[in-house]
Amino acid sequence: MSKIKVSKIKVIKIWRASSLSFQLSSLVVFAVFLCGLVNPLISYDPVLDVDLSRRDLAPSLSFVMGTDGQGRSVGLRLLKGVEAFFFPGLIAGFFAALIGGGLGAICGYLGGWVGRSIAAILELIDTLPRMVFLVLICTIYPPSILLIAMISCLLFIPSIATVVRRKVESLGAEDYILAHVAHGFHPLKIISYHILWLQCRALLTRQLIFVFSYVLFIETALSYLGDYGVQEPYPSWGNMVAQSRISVAAWPWAIPAVAIIVTIAALLAFGDGIARRDEEVKR
Amino acid sequence: MSDHTTSVVDVRDLVIEFDTPRGRSRVVDEVSFSVSPGEVLGILGESGSGKTMSTQALLGLIDGYPGVMGGQIDLTFQGERHSLLSELPHFLFEKRGQLEKQERGWRKHRFKAMASLWGRGATAIFQNPRRSLDPLMTVGQQVLESITAREAHKPDDTKLNKEAQSIEALEWLERVKMVNPKRVFGSYPHELSGGMCQRAMIAVALACKPSVLIADEPTTGLDATVRAQVVHLLQDLIRDERCAMLYITHDIREMLYLADRVIVMRHGKVLERVSTEDLKDRSSERHPYTRTLLEAAGMIGGDNE
Amino acid sequence: MNQEAASQKSVTSSSLHDHRPAERSPLMTWIGWVVSKLARGLSLLIGSSFIIYTVLRSAPGDMVDLILGLNGTPEMKADLRAEFGLDLSLVEGYLGWASRALTGDLGISITFMPGEPVLELAGPAFLVTLGIAIVSLFMSIAVAYGLAIFLGPPRPRQTLLLGPIQLLNAAPSFVVAICLAKLINELIQFQLAGGGQIPPSWYPIPTYQRLSDSIAPFVFAALSISLGDGLFTDLFNALRSELNNLSNSLFINAVRAKGASVRPHLVKNLIVPTLSIFTARLPLVLSAVVIVEYIFTLDGSGYLLLQAAKNRDVPVVVGVSLFFILAVIVMNLILDLVKALVDPREVAKGE
Ligand SMILES: Nc1ncnc2c1ncn2[C@@H]1O[C@H](COP(=O)(O)OP(=O)(O)OP(=O)(O)O)[C@@H](O)[C@H]1O
Ligand SMILES: [Mg+2]
Numbered sequence: 001m002s003k004i005k006v007s008k009i010k011v012i013k014i015w016r017a018s019s020l021s022f023q024l025s026s027l028v029v030f031a032v033f034l035c036g037l038v039n040p041l042i043s044y045d046p047v048l049d050v051d052l053s054r055r056d057l058a059p060s061l062s063f064v065m066g067t068d069g070q071g072r073s074v075g076l077r078l079l080k081g082v083e084a085f086f087f088p089g090l091i092a093g094f095f096a097a098l099i100g101g102g103l104g105a106i107c108g109y110l111g112g113w114v115g116r117s118i119a120a121i122l123e124l125i126d127t128l129p130r131m132v133f134l135v136l137i138c139t140i141y142p143p144s145i146l147l148i149a150m151i152s153c154l155l156f157i158p159s160i161a162t163v164v165r166r167k168v169e170s171l172g173a174e175d176y177i178l179a180h181v182a183h184g185f186h187p188l189k190i191i192s193y194h195i196l197w198l199q200c201r202a203l204l205t206r207q208l209i210f211v212f213s214y215v216l217f218i219e220t221a222l223s224y225l226g227d228y229g230v231q232e233p234y235p236s237w238g239n240m241v242a243q244s245r246i247s248v249a250a251w252p253w254a255i256p257a258v259a260i261i262v263t264i265a266a267l268l269a270f271g272d273g274i275a276r277r278d279e280e281v282k283r
Numbered sequence: 284m285s286d287h288t289t290s291v292v293d294v295r296d297l298v299i300e301f302d303t304p305r306g307r308s309r310v311v312d313e314v315s316f317s318v319s320p321g322e323v324l325g326i327l328g329e330s331g332s333g334k335t336m337s338t339q340a341l342l343g344l345i346d347g348y349p350g351v352m353g354g355q356i357d358l359t360f361q362g363e364r365h366s367l368l369s370e371l372p373h374f375l376f377e378k379r380g381q382l383e384k385q386e387r388g389w390r391k392h393r394f395k396a397m398a399s400l401w402g403r404g405a406t407a408i409f410q411n412p413r414r415s416l417d418p419l420m421t422v423g424q425q426v427l428e429s430i431t432a433r434e435a436h437k438p439d440d441t442k443l444n445k446e447a448q449s450i451e452a453l454e455w456l457e458r459v460k461m462v463n464p465k466r467v468f469g470s471y472p473h474e475l476s477g478g479m480c481q482r483a484m485i486a487v488a489l490a491c492k493p494s495v496l497i498a499d500e501p502t503t504g505l506d507a508t509v510r511a512q513v514v515h516l517l518q519d520l521i522r523d524e525r526c527a528m529l530y531i532t533h534d535i536r537e538m539l540y541l542a543d544r545v546i547v548m549r550h551g552k553v554l555e556r557v558s559t560e561d562l563k564d565r566s567s568e569r570h571p572y573t574r575t576l577l578e579a580a581g582m583i584g585g586d587n588e
Numbered sequence: 589m590n591q592e593a594a595s596q597k598s599v600t601s602s603s604l605h606d607h608r609p610a611e612r613s614p615l616m617t618w619i620g621w622v623v624s625k626l627a628r629g630l631s632l633l634i635g636s637s638f639i640i641y642t643v644l645r646s647a648p649g650d651m652v653d654l655i656l657g658l659n660g661t662p663e664m665k666a667d668l669r670a671e672f673g674l675d676l677s678l679v680e681g682y683l684g685w686a687s688r689a690l691t692g693d694l695g696i697s698i699t700f701m702p703g704e705p706v707l708e709l710a711g712p713a714f715l716v717t718l719g720i721a722i723v724s725l726f727m728s729i730a731v732a733y734g735l736a737i738f739l740g741p742p743r744p745r746q747t748l749l750l751g752p753i754q755l756l757n758a759a760p761s762f763v764v765a766i767c768l769a770k771l772i773n774e775l776i777q778f779q780l781a782g783g784g785q786i787p788p789s790w791y792p793i794p795t796y797q798r799l800s801d802s803i804a805p806f807v808f809a810a811l812s813i814s815l816g817d818g819l820f821t822d823l824f825n826a827l828r829s830e831l832n833n834l835s836n837s838l839f840i841n842a843v844r845a846k847g848a849s850v851r852p853h854l855v856k857n858l859i860v861p862t863l864s865i866f867t868a869r870l871p872l873v874l875s876a877v878v879i880v881e882y883i884f885t886l887d888g889s890g891y892l893l894l895q896a897a898k899n900r901d902v903p904v905v906v907g908v909s910l911f912f913i914l915a916v917i918v919m920n921l922i923l924d925l926v927k928a929l930v931d932p933r934e935v936a937k938g939e
Contacts, residue, residue, distance in 0.1 A: 124635045131875030132893065132912045136640065139897040139905045140647045217760050221879055224762055227898050244766050253770075257763045265758030344841045387740065394844075402847020415842040419856045419931055432847040471932045484842075491846050 014277075022273035028266035035079055036086030044080045046233035049073060056249040068243055068252035077235035078256055084223065084236040088149030089215035093208035096153040100160025101204050105191045107161065108168025115165055122158035130155055134218065135228075143228040145219060152215050160207045164200055171199055202278030209271035213264050220260055290317040290359070291527045292341060292405075292495050297354035299336050299551075301347050307381070311337045312551040313354070318527040320494070325542030325559070326531045327576060333551040334531045338497045341405055341529075343367065343393040349384040360404040360494055367396060402432050407497035408488045410531075412481040412504075416472040422483045423468030426452040429490035455486040460512050478505050485513060489520055496520070497529045502537065514541055535580040539563055547573050621935045625924055629917045636913045637689070640906060641682045644672060651902070664698075671695045671903070689910060695903035700896045706907035709892060714911045716888035717881065720810050721873050721915075725866060728814035732823040741832050753821055761816025761876040765883045768812050805884040813876045823865055830861045859930045863923050871916055 015023065051071035059066040065075035107115040130152075137151055180190050196204070216237075223229030223238030230236035237256040244253035299311035311333040318324045326334045339345050341356060352375070356367040374389040375382055409415040416425060430448045443451065456464035459482040472480055481504055488496065498517060502510045514537060520526055532538055538545060539559055547555045547570065555570040562577075569577070644651065651674065652665045668674075671688075673681030688694075694706035701709060735753075739746060756764075814820055834840055834857055835850075843853050878890035885891065889908050896904035928934040 120635075124632060124639065126871060127632050127636050127913055127916050128639070128909075129871040129874040129878075129912050129916065131878045132909050135878070135893055135897050136643060136905055136909050139900055139902060140643060140651075142648075221760060221762055225879065225882065225894060227894075241763065241766060244770055250770075253766070257767060260763055261755065261759045263758075264760070265755050268758055342841075342845050344845060346836045346841075387743075397844075398847075401845055406845045406847070407842075409838060409842055409845075411838060414838040417839050417843065417853050417857070418933065419860075420853070428843070428848045429846045432849075473933050473936065487842070487846060 018273065018277065021269050022277075025266040025269035025273065028262060029270045032082060032086075032263055032266075035082040036090075039080065039083045039086065042080065044076060044235075046072070046077075046235065049076070050233075056247070056252070058249070059251060065255050066249065066251040068240075069247045069249075074240070074252055074255055077240060078237070078259060081230075081235040081237045081240060081256065084145060084230045084234075084238075085216045085219040088145050088219065089212040092149040092153035092156075092215050093211040096156045096160055096211045097204040097208040099153075100157040100207065101164050101196055101200060102191075103157065104161035104164025105168050105195050105200070108165040108171075109187065109191055109195070118158055118161050118165070122162055125155055125158055130218075131221070134222070138222075138228045143222075145229060148218060148222060148228070149215050152211065152218055156207070156211045156214070160204070160211075163203060163207065164196075167200055167203060168195055171195060202275050206271040206275045209267050209274075213267040213271075216260070216264060216267070290319045290357075292359075292529070293317040293355075293357040294337070294341070295355040297337055297340055297356065298352045299333070299340060299345065300349055300352050302349065310551050311340070314548070314551070314553050316546055316553070316556075318495070318529060320527050321521055321525040322544070323521060323528045323530050323542045325538040325545040326529060326548060327535070327538060327545055327573075328548035329576075332548045334548055335410055335499055337548075338499065338529050338531065339407070341367075341495070341497065342401065342407060343397045348386055349382075352382060352384065358400060358405060358495065360400055365396070365400060365404075367393075370396075402429065402491045403436065403493060405495040405497065406488050406491045406493040408485050408499060408501045410499040410503075412484040413472065413477060415484050416480060416487075418472055421469050421471055422475065423449075423452055423456070425483070426455050426468075426486050426490050429487050433491055452486075452490065455490045456483070458489075458516060459483070459486045460509055478509065481505060482509070482513070485516070489516070492524055493526060494524075495527045495529070497531075499531045500533065502532065502534065510537070517541065535577065547576070617935055621928065622925075625921060629921050632917050633913065634686075637686060637910060638682055640909055640913075641672075641685060642678065644902070644906065645674070645678060645681065668698075694907035694910070697896070697904050698901050699899040700901040700904055706903050709904060710889055710907045710911050713887060713889040713892045714908070714915070716806075716886060717874070717877050717890055718915060720806060720813065720877050720881070720886070720888060721870070723806070724810040724813035724819075724877075725869070725873060727810055728820050728823050729862060731814070732820060732827050735824060736828040736831050739828070742828070753824060756815055757818040757821035759816050759818075761813050761819075762879045762883060764816035765809065765812035765880045768808055769883065772808070805886055809877075809880045809884045809886055813873060813880055816880075817872055817876050819869060819873065819876075822869070823862075826861065826865055827858070830858060834858065856930060860927055860934075863927045867920055867923050870919055874912055874915065 049072040051067075054063075054067050054071040055069055057063055057067040057071075063073050063075065065073070065078065068074055068077070103118060107118055133155070134148060134151055137147065141147055180194055181187075185194075219229055219236065220238030220241065221229075223231075223236040224242045226232070226239060226242060229238055232239055237260050240256035241253050241260070247253055294317065295315045296313045297311055297315070298309065298313060300307050300309045314333070314337045316324060326338070328334050336345060340351050341358065345351060351368065351371065353371070354368060358365045358367060370392055371389070374385045374392070376385070377383070416422065427448060430443070430451055434442050434448065453464055453468055456467055461467045461479065461482060467475065467479065467483070472483070475483065481501065485501055488498075496517075501517070502513050505513060517528065517530075518541065521528055530538065530542055539562060542559050544556065544558050545562055546553050547557075549572055555573050557569075557573075561567055562573075651672070652668050671685070673684045676684065692707050694710070696702075697704045697706060697709060739749075831854070834854055840850055840853060843850050877888065878893060881888045881890035882894050889911060893905060893908045896908065924934070
């Protein structure tokens with residue numbers, strides 16, 4: 001009981017101490033997270049939602065965000081559209097952080113040619129414009145959101161590995177890591193616990209969030225194009241924005257457009273905030 | 284003290300403060316000094332005592348908030364007296380019981396006021412020579428820039444032409460005893476050693492032919508022979524151009540040789556003002572801190588000498 | 589200027605003793621630097637084209653069937669097999685394909701524009717893309733510099749003003765493009781409703797099926813790329829802090845103290861960081877061009893790429909991808925060269 005109380009107070013303290021942008025962004029991130037989690041519980045039939053008699057209605061009490069050109073509720077579709085990027089984004093972010101972090105830590109710990117070859121691969125991947133590579137992949141493989149998420153994950157692994165490697169290299173010189181080595185801890189434990197968990201978790205969280213926001217970006221972009229991402233009639237923020245091509249009213253496409261910008265902005269600010277807090281705590 | 288009417292530099296009650304995480308700290312506390320043409324004022328003091336700050340205030344180049352917060356600085360250039368801090372009170376205001384400064388406005392005002400004085404009026408040999416040279420420009424060009432800036436103010440018929448200017452730039456590099464002036468002329472600062480950068484910086488400053496020269500540890504990092512040459516060079520400059528000089532160094536022997544008067548600073552305050560003659564005189568009364576400095580340098584109290 | 593310095597050095601260095609460690613002659617340093625940069629570019633080209641080829645070969649099922657579908661004739665299939673070296677091993681196939689690509693033989697389009705050589709489709713289209721990318725980079729730079737100089741050092745009250753700029757960091761360029769296009773279309777609609785004249789030539793929006801007969805769509809495409817994807821925000825933030833650090837730096841103060849003009853020093857010292865941002869940003873900008881071209885129906889290679897991909901025209905998609913990679917590598921080389929011309933330390937530090 002008392003334990004819960006203490007942690008509650010701690011949370012409030014952290015909240016008070018953080019900046020306004022961090023507070024706002026964490027609210028937005030929390031809301032998106034909630035949407036993502038409740039999404040599987042909501043049943044939505046995009047075909048049944050069509051009702052041509054209520055086309056392009058302005059926002060009102062019954063349709064909080066209005067309706068689109070086919071009379072579908074924009075609010076409901078916005079909510080349901082979270083599904084398109086939520087789990088793929090989380091999975092991509094998680095695996096990118098896991099694999100990238102692991103690789104980076106190993107390279108930093110061992111040093112030498114492994115590190116150099118990762119740097120070389122990184123440069124290679126940075127040479128390919130990501131969008132072009134994704135389109136290429138989608139031409140050759142049957143496109144799906146999961147595939148896109150997997151490729152995004154792959155594209156980010158080297159950059160995460162580099163960031164972690166730099167960090168580990170700077171840590172490796174510090175005495176206490178050497179002390180752990182001298183104590184005879186298993187290298188795997190030093191890498192996974194002392195380096196990755198204790199030192200890099202904020203950094204990795206930030207990278208995870210970054211990959212998540214990239215998946216959101218690329219999913220909406222490809223769905224906007226219409227051939228690779230989520231296809232009509234299923235909702236995605238991207239293909240909702242594509243309503244701009246046919247819609248007379250502004251809200252069916254402007255609301256998801258704003259949602260995209262606000263969500264990405266919040267994600268980036270949230271990730272930065274976490275990294276900054278971590279630095280402050282360490283100091 | 285020399286009287287105010289003949290001095291080129293006259294600093295009274297200069298106050299410099301900085302905001303630090305531990306609150307505001309006063310790094311220069313009501314410092315006063317003055318220098319006449321052809322005179323060398325030595326400034327002695329431990330590291331961090333505010334020597335650099337109190338001299339840089341003359342050039343209006345202190346960065347860091349709030350910087351100069353009070354006092355008077357008068358600089359005489361070509362018979363005209365410039366009061367550099369006369370407008371300062373207009374930029375100060377009180378906030379929560381603390382004096383603050385309108386930094387942007389002050390900076391603009393200060394730069395405008397200094398524009399005609401920089402270079403010919405007053406210039407400096409900066410303490411950190413490597414960081415005081417533009418990394419993307421050859422040393423020769425940087426010396427040349429001083430000369431061009433100096434010549435720009437002259438009437439057209441007495442101006443040096445481009446060629447004469449480059450020749451002069453090369454001469455300056457020779458005068459600061461560069462081993463290979465021609466090569467140095469076309470070199471970039473990163474290609475030079477620390478001592479060479481220092482000499483390049485000296486050349487840049489001397490080429491301005493200023494009426495006030497601030498020499499902030501100009502010989503630190505030079506070897507003994509070059510050191511002596513640089514000191515003589517500065518001496519020549521003072522004699523030929525009747526330039527006033529503020530000379531900062533940690534080397535007391537050099538100070539005694541070059542300076543006419545010396546002020547001793549500690550914790551931002553002037554502890555003592557003495558003429559060099561007095562300082563050389565071992566029997567006279569000294570402030571305890573000055574004594575320690577002299578002792579540390581082996582000037583007094585030792586068995587030899 | 590470097591050459592000048594170099595020749596001066598080489599003339600005098602032999603005549604006088606030198607107490608510093610022996611150094612290579614400047615010309616040799618330069619040649620070594622250029623060669624190493626070229627080698628790096630070449631290895632990047634080989635590496636990334638190999639990735640593309642590997643992706644091609646890894647296609648599920650028989651790629652030829654995948655591309656041609658059911659209506660491919662046997663000889664078309666055989667041609668395609670030969671083109672991509674499908675019957676050979678991975679490395680052999682790559683070598684054959686790459687050497688043919690080097691001579692400009694990128695195959696022929698199958699479904700999108702049947703029979704057209706890919707090179708003739710992708711080449712001209714790529715010029716459009718490159719133009720948009722470069723214009724948008726410069727646009728971004730110009731506005732970012734202007735604003736950074738105008739605003740000066742950061743002050744507390746500016747946060748309100750800078751909020752929207754930071755928000756742009758999160759705006760994907762395709763969203764910016766749509767908003768921009770919609771806005772301008774509304775404006776024109778409004779004008780038309782008022783005056784009832786014919787639409788002006790800068791009508792940017794493809795929604796109304798007007799093909800571009802003016803440069804307006806190009807300008808709008810470049811504008812939305814320069815604002816979107818955080819390009820502008822990144823540049824602005826970086827330039828601003830760089831500008832502030834510089835104008836307070838010791839050597840700029842030293843320039844002031846000698847009474848010379850500070851501006852040339854500032855400009856010169858800002859070029860290198862700016863170019864570094866260019867280098868880092870180029871792939872992202874090219875990615876953005878793909879989708880923005882599609883929005884404004886500009887017939888650049890982004891549009892070509894998407895249309896070909898829609899028709900599963902693998903040779904065209906691969907050819908255009910190669911162009912993109914080549915562009916990144918060549919542009920990086922050029923940027924590195926300019927950087928080295930401005931900053932002699934780049935060459936001195938070598939690879
Ligand atoms: N921008 C700044 N912000 C805060 N404090 C500063 C700043 N610049 C200088 N100081 C402080 O001002 C004091 C005086 O510095 P100054 O450079 O004048 O010392 P100095 O006497 O020249 O020392 P040295 O002999 O090492 O050159 C120092 O304690 C320094 O910490
Ligand atoms: Mg100093």
